[in-house]
Structures are given as structure tokens and as C-alpha cells.
Amino acid sequence: MNLNEHLAALQIVVPLLAVPLIALLQLRRMAWLVATLTSLMAFAIAVAMTVGVLNGQDYQYFMGNWQPPYGIELRVDALSALLLLVITAASSAALLASYHSLDTQIEPRRHALFYAAWILALAGLSGIAVTADAFNVFVFMEISSLASYVLMAGGPDRRGLPAVFKYLILGTIGATFYLIGVGLIYMMTGTLNLEDMAQRVTQVADQKPVLAAAGFITVGLALKAAMFPLHLWLPNAYTYAPHVVTAFLAACATKVSLYVLLRFDFLVFQDNLVSHPLRFASLLMPMAIFAILIASAVAMFEKNIKRLLAWSSVAQIGYITLGASLVTVSGLTASVLHIFNHALAKGSLFLAVACLAMRLPGLQLRDLAGCARSMPWTFAALVLGGLSLIGVPGTAGFISKWYLISALLTLGAAGVALVAVIVIGSLMAVVYIWRIVEQAYFQAPSNPAAPAAEAPLTLLVVTWVAVLANVYFGLQPALPLALSSSAAAALMGATP
């Protein structure tokens, strides 16, 4: 039995097998341990497949040994490998952090169910990245969505419940739109396998249903990816979720929807619908520009640190879609690279927030005055993560913005205008990160409830590993670059 050939299946099967076991475990530390080990094992599988993909191996797997399009095919290429790395790494880091952080937020007797839902979310998100079947994507979207609603509703603040209910309604509409689109394409092609679909769509004479399908799928996934102006669910859902959940889902959940959007649009529609590249660009580009400008501006005026970072996430999704809307290899490379780098930056920032919340549960900006003295490590992590978010040279954020700007500059005058948008967006990021720094470092302590001690050591260690990964991939960007340029080439391979 050669396990290497089964890796693509094991990526999902290992977490799925762990879920019932965790749900049955009544001891919360055991539940945490099993969940963390499962997540680390999933991370190891993702690393193994990334190495394989970089060595030119194509992980193709036929479920039940039925050939596609009759059975379900799994396929891991550079793009899926990059997504899998992000998902499993974010889950593992956040689970390690949850050992301390969760105790203050959820009663211990509910931990086993919480961790079961967590691993379900992990399985669902990885399933979307692994599968090559349009309906199978929907099944795993259901698993990951249901599990993430549950995780986000776990926070102690009751205002979280209406926020999650809004997310549930909008997320369900998004998933339904996706399903309507898949149904329409199935009606016209008779297949659910993405590769097969791409080939058969060309033969469809009447394009109206396919056109409508493209619209439904794009809008539905944009809603799930919180693309401006469909982002309304995101800020509050992130703010009131348990801190570790925000760290996990902010790093990967919206990106997985973007991944499906890229897959579908570039593989199935781009080549086969008349003037689709133009429509795709003219829909996505304005949305991206408004996302960068408006969401960053809102973040500048936020008073709660978590909501500030959530608005920044909406803006960062704008950078990712801006790269994709160019429909060029260099633009897509920047886009995929930013999926990786933003996950690093935002994941480490939210982990630092989890550290901060151990001593300062309110997380209001005005309460931060002078706190950097008592929590030097936490705030140093916040600052470094913030620098990566801004895109300062030497951090991961710089690399993707650099690639995005060089991709834009090939466009001529319009490109220069778009570069101006990025520069303005980055300057606004400087402002909102600076507001945290100013409060924490340059104000005299005024808060009587100011923290007296640092966060627990293990929590700090996890946060700092994530922060240092930002620096490492800022100086040694070879791995994400190789994956994203090969992913971009594969996506564009279908288009002339």
C-alpha cells in the first residue's frame, strides 16, 4: 500500500475520521489534543503534496476507482497545494493558540463539540481545495459553512449571534447561487467534472443558460468571499467570533471561495464564453478598487481592534481580485501570491489580538494606552504583522504588492492610475496600523484595568512563529512564488 498515491484523499479523510471521535470525547483537553494532532497531520499531508507538486507530480485521484466524469475526481495542482498549505497551517497555529485562548471564551464542557466543528471546517475547506468536481465543491462548501457558522457563534458576546445569523443568510444565498449556476451548466453539458465541463461547454450552441450560470456562480462566490459591496456580513462576524476562530477563518475562509471563483472562471468560462475576459475584468476591477479605498477608509476610523482588522480584510480581498481582474499571468501570480501572504499577515495579526485579549478582553483602541510597556512581545508582534499588512520591504506583504504593481505597470496609463490606488490603500493601512502603535507606545497609561503581565508563553510562541514566517517569506519568497506562478500559468493556460 503506497500512501503517497492516496495523499489527496487522506487530506480530507483524516479530519473526517477524527470528527466523530472528537465529538465523543468528553474530556476537553483530549478533544483539543486530538483536534490539534489531526490538524498537524493534515498540515504534514499538505506539505508532502506541495513538495510533490514542486517536483512536477500531479496528484490525481479517482474516488471509488470510478473514472471521471462518472465518478468523483480529486486533483491537487500548484493552486490547490498553496491553498491547502494556508488552510492547514492556519488551522494548526490557531488550534495551538486555542489551548489558552479558548478557556476565557467558551465554557470547558462545550469544548469537545467546538473542536469537532473546527475539524469539520478544516475538512470542508480542504475538500473544496482538493476536489475537481463542481457538485463535490458544493457539498464541502456546505460542511465548511455550517461548521464556520457554529464556530463564529461560539463567542461570549451575545451580539455575535445576530452577526452570525446575517452571515448564515448571506452565505446560504451565496451557496444557493453557486448551486443554481452548477445546475444550469449541468443541464447544458450533462457533466459535473470541471475539466470535462470546460471541454463540453465549447460545444453548447445556446449560450444563454451558460451565461446566466457564469453570473450566478460569480456573484454567489463573490458573496461568500466578501467582495465589496457584498462584504456586509464580514466585519461583525469576525469581530464577535472567538479570537482563535477569527485567526483561523480570516486566514483562509474567504480565500477558498476566491479559489473556486478563479477555478471556475478561468477553467470553464474564460475560454468558452464570448468576451468573458472583458466582462470578468469590468465586473471585478471596480469592485476591487472600491474595496481597497472604501474599506481601508472605514478601517481608519474603527474603534475596536478586531473590527479594524476585519475591515482591512475586506480591503485586502480587493488586492487579490484586482490582480485577477487583469486576466494576465503576471496579474494572477500577484493575486495568488497575495492569498498566501495576506493569510500570513492577517493570521499573525489575529493571533496577536488573541494574545492581547488574554489581558484586555474589551479590545477597544482607547484602552490600549501605554499597554506596550506591560506586553512588549504582543505589541512587537502586532507591529511586525502590521508592517507585513502595509507591505514594508522585508515582509511577505511587500512581495505580493511588488508583483501586483509590476503587473499593473505593464498596462500603461491605466496601470499607473491603478498603482495610485494601491499606494493610497497602503498609506491608509499605515494610518490604521499607526493608530494602534500610537496608543500602545506613545500614550501614557490611563486605563485602570491595564494589563499587568504578558500573555501565556505558548500563545506568544505560536504568534511569534507566525510573525517570523512573515519575515521569512519576505526574504525568501521562492516557495510561494514558485507555486503561484505555476498556478497562474495553469489557470491562464486555457486562455489564448
Add this chain to the structure above:
Amino acid sequence: MTILFAVFLLSLLVIIAVAIIRAENLFVALMLTTIFSLLMATNFFILDAADVALTEAAIGAGITTVIFLGALALTSEHEKPFVAVPWLALPVVAVTAALLIFASFDNPRLGDPEAPIHQHVVPWYLEQTPKLVDIPNVVTAILGSFRAFDTLGEVFVIFAACIGVLFLLSARKPSETRCTAPASVGLSQHLIPKVAGRFILPFIILFGFYVQFHGDFGPGGGFQAGAIVATGLILFALLEGEERALRAFPRWIMMAMAAGGALLYALVGVAGIAMGGKFLDYSVLSSDPIAGQHLGILLIEAGVGITVCGSLLLIFHAFAARESF
């Protein structure tokens, strides 16, 4: 004749949908959604999708109504009046509807044998199922074997819903929420429901098992069977009261069922790998590939039924145990 009946049913659906939106009493709205589901099931049956019709009737009209009733018992019966009228919703709905109508212009005619869906994978399923899987119900062959990975996912969707409800409703200490009200006596004071309920209860359970094991030959399978058996056990809980039902069928058994069924399904898949095939490859489970397929489908359908039954019971009791919010 079929077309006429279908048009009649579809117009009824529209009328009921409007009535649901306009209903201000939530109990009325709930009853209307149940009728909506039943009409939908009839529609599916007219379209020759007997498996889907059975699922819609058992889950959409049956168990969903019971769970909604449980939720309704925790909240008020009347809808709160809208503070702000959501004007933006109307154009959004109108645009979506226009897009759907636009998409329907080039649809293949209903039942057209030349339609793409009848030309590509479906003929292969019809032709190969007798050779490769050898069960009469092709739908079960597709769901249980060819696309078994989707079905595994759906089982975990049900399990996720169960975990979610248990997690969210456990937000307070159990001592505060234990049901001690007269409601726990159930309907045992009422003679007619008691006599009639006791009489039909064994038949419901028996029918559930029939649907479970008959899935290879006719419409049915684990999802429907799990829901039917769960309905029977919920009827028992309604008749005899929460406490007695939990004594007869404690929570830990339900949890073991919900987790165990999902685990059984996944382990059948792992057995495929261990025996030298792919995940969910049943052909390697036995020396004869077709016997292996039969064994695999039997086991995974059992897993589906057990998880669905356990999860639905857990969800029902989680609502029933919370007297008020």
C-alpha cells in the same frame, strides 16, 4: 394530462409561497411550508424522481416541521413587525428572477431524449450499473457507489448540523434548562393521540427499516429511512413525554449513533484503501467485485441511516430540553 397536473401543482406552489410570506402567525407559516414540501414531493414524483420525492416528504415535510415546532416553542408565535421596509430587496429579487427566466430561454425541452444530460454520463450509468454494481435502483448505485464521496459529505453535513445545534443550545448550564414543566408528560393525558399513536408507531418503525433495506431495489435508502425511524421515535417522545423517551432511549445512545454511523461510512472507505483499492472502492472488499459492491453499499447505507436517525433525535431533544430562551 401530466402537464396539466404539473401546472396545477406549480401554481399551487406559487400561491402557497406568497401565503408564507404574508403570514404573520409563525405557526401558520410553518404549516404552509409543510404543505409546500408535500406539494414539492408530489412534483418530484410527477417528474419520475421517486427517490427525491420520498426524501422531500420524509425530511422536508416530516422532520423539518417537527424541528421548527420545537424552535417555535422557544420563541413567540407572532412575527415582529418590520421596523424598516427593505426596499432594496425588491429590485434584487426582480433582477435574480429576470436572470433565471433569461436562462430558461434556451433550456432543452422537458424530457427531451436529445438533451445533453441524457447524452453524456447518464447512458453510461444506465448501461454499466447492471454489469458493475448489479442492483436494480440506478439512483442508489450512483449515490452509494459512483458518487459515494458526495454522499459521505452529506452525512457529515447532517452530523455538522447536529454538532452545531448541540453546541449552540448548550450555551447555559443544563440545570437551568432542564425540562420540568408539565410539557414533559407529553400527550399521555389525551386519549385519541395516545391510542392512535401507539397503534401506528410500530408500523412507522417497520416502514423505516423497509425503506432502509429496500433502497437497492426501489426508492429509498439511508437518508429517508433514518428520518422515518427518527420520526417514529419523536412521536413516542411526544406521546409519552420527554423524560420517559430519554429513559427508554438515552442521549448517549443517540450521540453514539450519530458519530458511529459517520465513522462506519468513512471506515468502509478506508477499508477500500487497506484492501489495495482506492478510497470508497467497494470492489476490493470481496473476492467477487459485484459482491463487494453489494456489501459496500449495504454498509454505507446503514451508516447513513444510523447517523441521520441519531442526529435528528439529538436535534429534537436539544430543542425539547430548552424550555425557554
